[in-house]
Amino acid sequence: MMELKRIVGMGLVAGMCWLGTSEGARAQEVETATDVVEEQIQVEVMADSTVSEALVRERLAKLENIIPLRYHKVTHQFVEYFIYRKPSFVKRMLEQMHLYFPLYEQMLEKHGMPRELKFLSLIESGLNPRIISYAGAGGLWQFMPATGREYGMKQNDYIDERFDPVKSTEAACVYLKRLHRAFGDWEMALAAYNVGPGNVKRAMRRSGSSTFWGIYNFLPKQTRHYVPQFVAMTYLMHYHADHGIFAETPDYPMIFDTIQVSGYVNLHTFAKLSNISLDEFYKINPQVINTELPATTKEYVLRVPSHNFDFFQENRVAIWDSATKSPFQSRMLLTANGEETTDSAGAIKKVGGLVAAGDENEDPETIITRQTRKMYHTVRRGETLGKIASRYGVDTYDLKRWNHLRGNSIMRGKRLVVFKETAKNVSAPVQLVSDTKTKIKIRYHRVQPGDTLSTIAERYGINISRLKKINRLKGNTVRKGQKLIVG
Template sequence: MCVGFGNLAFEAAAASFIPQEKIEFGQDTLGISGQVVENLLPDVEEIGVNPSIPEKLLRERFARLEKSIPLTYHKSSHDFVEYFIYKKASFTKSMMEKMPLFFPLFEKTLSKYGLPGELKYLSMIESGLNPKVISHARAGGLWQFMPATGREFGLYQDSYIDERFEPVKATEAACRYLKQLYNIFGDWELALASYNTGPGNIKRAMRRSRGTTFWTIYNALPRETRSYVPQYVAMNYMMNYGNDHGIYAENPEYQIPNDTIHVNGYIDLVAFCSNSGIDFQELGKLNPSITKTSLPDQTRDFVLRVPSVKYTYLVSNRSIIMDSCTRKLIAAAMMIAMADSCRTDSLGKNAAFPYAYVSNDQEYDDEASTVTVNRTRKSSHTVRRGETLNSISKKYGVQIADLKRWNHIRRSSIMKGQRLVIMKEVKEVVTSASRLAVAEKPKREPAKSHRVKMRYHTVQQGDTLWTISQRYGLPLNHLKKANRIRGNEIKPGQKLIISS
């Protein structure tokens, strides 16, 4: 993107996913390092000399797909359609599989800024939907921001953090930039071209050619930019008609359910993963903006995403875990919150208790010393005769898009008897006593015994001890010991203790 160094998705396609060089951001890196892709844009004039797909068919389908952004039929767009079908079917398939991972975010953010929803296909051309990819010119992330342009649009970058790799913030920045470009040219094809090569180059091409549209300045544009808009058109087509050409998403990818931790101060992420049972590579996927294996002393209010399946274990063992990966001489407060939380209100006013629960929509009462925390609960709904996704979404007060995402539904049809997953937010009240009990183990046992409320799980058909332990973030041996189970056999209807 931005001054002509984007187009990484197509570079990756042309390179047939060539081995990608790792960029070192320091001594250590977290997860997958930034990846460099060679600029191997093919010669589009030599593709599709004898087209296999009828021109009439493509013209009809382009017209059917066209919404706010023109999908102009041109020889080069026809060539790229055939390229993605016959030469790079594996790349096309990969893009189909990654759509569920990023498109809900793209659609939500584009709608927020009043931009055409079909702009979501642009990131496929820019980065191949790889949030860690980086070009030789140092453009990085899903939307391929150059370092200076990224900073201009509020994407923070230092030796430890690069927000160009953070999907939510990078998408926000891309929407602001695309809106700015459209306001300059008043034409979406020119705005897309300027996203690739920069508005200055587009204006110079307009002066040289005396043209006012992308196709009238086509021959005055850099070669890469001439191919950019046709690639976008072709990718839009492939994501909607790829199945008609025998290309299917066999292994769609979805967001890992996650909660968030607010980190202040130094944290060793390798030790954190080791002691919390979190897979280090999984932490890297959830936090692509982190470029090293630790966060520095000066870290303030960094939102670290962790797998939800580890949440209970993390809370139950927080003191031990944090002692293992933070520096005791530094007031490094870690705040637990649900996913999408973007604010930290520290409750750790007493230095002896640096850890506290918070939530995005928390209610804190100083006198009662309680916090109301929003948690996401999973339930199910069995489809009845006559019900639709629309009626079910209204019944539970959720979005149709979320309902489809939770249940991996591509289309809008559902069947009677089908069980659907419903995710709902519920409020939990945490008292000061329970917060302090988690923050620090008392030095002495209280004189009076306290009644402990037990939590149970009722075994469902298909449940195993392992799946139950993963669901609640409990070590398998602890689960078996608490329930006095010697083997691995459990039965539907059986009640298991999951906490005490």
């Protein structure tokens, strides 16, 4: 019997993995984004809650290294927004940064790029490797499907490597480096990453300028605020403590080993027999989007928690036999260094918990596009901060910050400030559910060139199996122009 050797990591971050939108520039010739950022950002705060302009200017000047961190009033507004209205976002980034920043820093150093680019992922995805924007951009670095394929990220009904932190970070470094070479300026490169190089060049022609602030007024509104957001997040990740924002429960990477699988694998069976929870498997293999791998799989690398590796090694023959549906066909599982053995890998039926933009991890740009109402709530008997926050759809941490509360206890009759965000340009009144028949609005998608069931399912945040079921599809192919029900 061949011996299975332990392979740590993939030569990156010593085998540590992650537990953990803007539309992104990967839609290269899109004129404007679907959700456009308001030109004026209204940040309503208490009278004594403002950040000194001189202080922000001074600190940005100290932080500035390779990428310019210029002060701008829009940058200041974003700083105040995240301090006073969305401190929970900064807190969450502080808690999750240990999962990805070591990888980012290693990749950026490998490519000879500024380390501060690691903060770009915060405004792209909120450090959620499985988030998908409404436009279909996915992953930590929000690649559109076509650009993901252009940069070597495999996408099919089983795997979407835009969600792989290692491969997507490598691709983001290559793409950003290419943009910097094209424009010779990091601010321009960031703008091009957001809206596409074609739109940046168009703004240059119309403005006659070759600098970001020179073309500022000729860019889509979303992109005008993209660079200021980056500067604001860079500021906050360095000076969060001075504004009373701290990580409470930081996450740290999981140590993993790698294996290679070939042939068909039932991922449910593999995970169960390997004593790996499905949730755990998907967290370290976010690129796996199905419950199985097909018979055409060839030496595909998967990650296995190190604490399960010995059990897996001892039981690999039984695990592999049970996880393979076609026993007549010989299949081999290889370790990452090419030694033969037997095994598979695990997944979950709901496509691994993909998150559509708009969920709790939505990116800052989406948040900023909303209007905010200042409301008041008088605490009633039996209410808790958690219940009140849930009622208004806000974070408990934010509710406490808005009202200068240190603990979790509140007294009956206390008047609380609540900043309630509502979708922009929604003028229709809210229709309450009554005893009459409820109308259900069906959403459709017209299949475009390059679409697959996988990319369509990801875009609308639904399971591939459900997509096939509601459209009565037997196979995995779709035709250009085909009309599919997606919700």
